[in-house]
Amino acid sequence: MITKFDPITLEILWRRLLSIVDEADATVARTAFSSLLRDAHDYTCMFTDRQGRELAQGTLATPGQSGAMALGIKRLVQSIPAETFRPGDVYITNDPWALAGHLNDICVFSPIFHKDRLAAFTACVLHHSDIGGRVASDNHDVFEEGLFIPLVKLYDAGVENQAVMDLIRWNVRTPDEVIGDIRSQIAANHVCAEQVCQMMAAENLDSLDDLADEIIQRSEKSIRAAIAKVPDGIYRAEGVIEQMADRADIVIKAAVEISGSDIMVNLEGSSPQVDWGGNVVYNFTYAYVHMAVKSIFDPDIPNNDGSVAPICLKAPEGSVVNCRFPAAVAARMQIGHFMTEILYRALAPALPQRVIAGSGGTPATMNVFYGKQSNGRPWHSVLIRGGGTGAGCRQDGEQCYIFPANGANTPVEILESDTPLIVERRELLPDSGGAGKQRGGLGRRVVFRIPDDEYAPEPPVNLGIQSGRFRLPPAGLSGGRPGARAQFLVNGEPGNPYGLTRLQPGDRVTMDAAGGGGYGAPKERDRQALLVDVQDGKVSMEAAKKDYGIEMDL
């Protein structure tokens, strides 16, 4: 039995843990059903030690899920008496307050036993495109939003609890897909558990405790060293987030206190929770605070319990960033994603070279189209998209990405072959990137049309949207200008992005994603860079004159 790890052995074992999680991750990619998963990678695999402390997570984990899971799984695991876990147990829950903040994120986790002793836990959270309920941002409480699965055993010592499966099956619109995806989560956990046991056997480890301590302590030390370089002080920023037309804007107040290597984020004074789905549970707020801190201070070290240790988050209970049950939470990313940007703004004076301006992909845009095809078969499609990212002090923003979350688009050809929709355009929007010494990334237009010929689906086609930036554009930094606003048009007229939109054959929907904010004064922009932008049609000649004060003659 090895009791201490030299830095070489430690690296070898640490690497092996990471590759085990990536293998579990690949299992989901290969076996999952819904297009959201396969194309958008909206799931996260991780595993913890026997106390629930996160040791490793998938390389391409979605920041919102992974940050929330690091906290959530630890609490769940510690809430169950350790002696009651048995080999073959599989737990399931989608409790938004326990995990990743909305019902669509179902978590499946299992204890890992080695030599008859509890050694670790493996978990997989996956965003299911369908969880029943009314698919909209303007629900009043979580009960309207779909099926709530409290923490229950899906398998008890290896025996499937058929009742739980049936309960899920009868409460969702596309049961084969949802059950198929849950099975792929179980498969991923199985792969992870097997590999961890094989590693423990091969390395003659009776427990992972010492290894966990080493990994966690070293990661914590690394991020603390980076934080300690910032002068002590309280750095403040305020974020204003638009909500439904008839309601006052939401205000997030952030005071970031750096003292030594500790970072305390206090959200005291932020708006109270709202009566629609934008509410954020503590875990999810924490996830995007963590994203900000990690990306600023220590982006290259794999995430684990150590990398979250220096961060302390205070969010007043009952506020929009720490809502109480049974608040509606389905659209939590509309507010939660802003945490990263607000922290960047707070820390920009201290670390201008480590942050970027506001991004059009904050919040991520989600469209849920569903209805019946002409043959009566139900269809359901979730599309997530970003916008232009904010510029930094050395580089232009990129187009187009979801930020601070992550995910890929669904190819138009796949969407059209799976649904009755026609995509008429998917293109960059000229002049949508905020002007600056470094230009913000461009936003993007997508136009959908519901066919009205023999391909027409049964009316109506339902469209639920989660988005933002319709009134308040992504801000620039250090003198950079804001990016362009987002737009949602139905047949050329502004639609209501908060309710459920019922579309008819022949209708045309335009979704413009916002552009990223610029960085630095536009007049400092390199002339050659501006010329290339004009040649490429990313900046018009008019905008070159108006925003940059330069007359272009091609």
Add this chain to the structure above:
Amino acid sequence: MFVSLTLFTLFGKSARKRTTSMNHKLGIDVGGTFTDFVLLDESTGEIIVHKCLTTPGDPSDAAVDGIQELTKRVPGLPQKLAEVIHGTTLVINAIIERKGAPTALITTEGFRDVLELGREIRYAPYNIFAEFPEPLVPRRLRLEVEERIRADGSVLTAMNLERAREIVGTLPQTGVESVAVCLLNSFENPEHELALKKIIAQACPGVSISISYEVLPQIREYERTSTTVANAYVKPLTEKYLYRLSDRLTSLGFKGRLFIMLSSGGITSVQTAAEFPVRIIESGPTAAVIAGEYFSRLFELPDMFCFDMGGTTAKSCLIQDGVAGVVPTFEVGRVQRFMKGSGLTIQVPVVDLMEIGAGGGSIARMSQVGTLQVGPESAGADPGPICYGLGGEKPTVTDADLLLGYLDADYFLGGEMQLDAKAARNAIAEQIAEPLGVSTIQAVWGIHDLINETMAAAAKTHIAERGGNPKVVTLAAFGGAGPVHAFGLARKLGAPRVIVPPNAGVGSALGFFTAPRAFDLVRSHKVSLQEADYNEIESLFGEMEAEGERTLRTAGVTDEISFLRSVDARFVGQGSETNLLLPEGAFTTLKPEALRRQFDETYEKLYGRTYPETPVEFVNFRVRASLPVQPLQLPRLHGKQASLQEALKGERLAYSGLAHDFIPFTVYDRYKLFAGATIAGPAIIEERESTAIVGEDATVTVDEFGFLWIELKGNDKRVP
């Protein structure tokens, strides 16, 4: 630097009777640094290997020089050559170095930014400054035409021909030399792309054209556009180079046939390679895999893992039942080396190679969290490892291998290069051991062991993803560093056996002579397995086979062509597809129930369970058209059973991972080993380009072809 050597000779039998005048075959592999030549005399089985520096300005210079050098040893060689098989890194380098032709893209109105938008995923979620590759065609050269095809291939908007002609008419003034055409849903109906092809050919004579329906008729617009654009981007240069090479060979007196190596492991004619240059993108490293396939069949090793470790990277491939996997996608020009997702996507059939940043030149350093890191940064060949004494200052894997006693400072490259162990030791002590707080030998062993761990982790995932089992594979070691690390890698994988072909440093080149003349075709067409019109599918296959036959006949061959059909199928709504090999015979004779059963069986084998109640659909149809493989007889070792004493070079201390200490290893000269020789570990077997390490828990036997068979004790007992 100029190296020329004869590897091993004799006793091979001519596989085929040929006219005595044309009984040689030559493989030419143009790599980044060296151009390798392998000459096979089919009448004697003799193989001659030659190496010279690559000439980046015009790679055909090195090819011609090499042939002239070889002609000094085999008089009248060009006239004796029946075939020249050529692999090249030209295409991949042109993309990485952005040296292709100015290229335009014509696409469906509303979609000119598909190429720039890509799949919109951030490959490094926490790195907000991660860079993304520039598209090969700038936005100003991405033009749109009014037209639209639906997902089922029907026409939603007919092409506005007048507008199309106008747009194409603007091309000549832009100075583009190549045009890519990729329209939405064109894989279901190519009529608009074909019309554009005609228009472009008329309006822009001399400009090369690539249309997506011909390059890659497969669903997913970004991947198809990116592939078509890459093809267009390298087409003018590839065409020019290949025809020039062909002409120069002819002027030397060569009258045989010239074949080009495809990334999929087949070989094809110059015409086809010039038309679809993107198909030869990864043609260099493919030869090792084909050699591996051949060894796997020859020795009846159903599960083989080819492991080719060079200076900068390790390339590996799983071979199951004598066949290497071919995958439909490839990433080129990664902005962040080895970061998946940071490059351009190209969808062409490519041998399923896994490449990781682990080589002899991989640099060791201390990480941010105070642990050891090795790679992916590499010191390459210049300045190279510290022990080369060429100015390298950072410790590398080769430095560690030397200090562990695995390499002989006086017999590196046959003694051509003296290695400096002292400098290597000092650097590792100062830069690694001291900061990490470990002993120098712990650091030295750590470097070797960690690079093996990195490779083992990647290999395990790679093998598992293909439904294989790392505990049953035979490792076939190639490359300069391959045989040095294969033993350690096998231990980590739990693999029972390592084989080291003769001249592993260059032995992969044998693949040139066993490569099938084959061409892969794919067509996307999404239909339900149960409800599909099987007649329609049969005619689709018929069309593809006719196209495959046409392509193969351009090489001027008359042999019978065989077709291997397969389909990619998936559960309705599922993200990725599972490939099913189809039995011979018309598709119409197949029963949906039988195909369904085959799908379920395959799926279950790969993923552990299947869902018989969920409907299945076909997505892609594939055909591999190929000509019969010409049998190759491996040259046999000559000489009688001699005594091992003659091959014995001595004994030296080298590190044992089991004993955690230096122990005496017996050192042998590989060139003096004979068929049937058996050696117990610990042993070191040296040849010019490489050194095979055999631990104390293994034995080696030498077979009649000169292969080393290293059997690891204990590993085969560890049944999973």
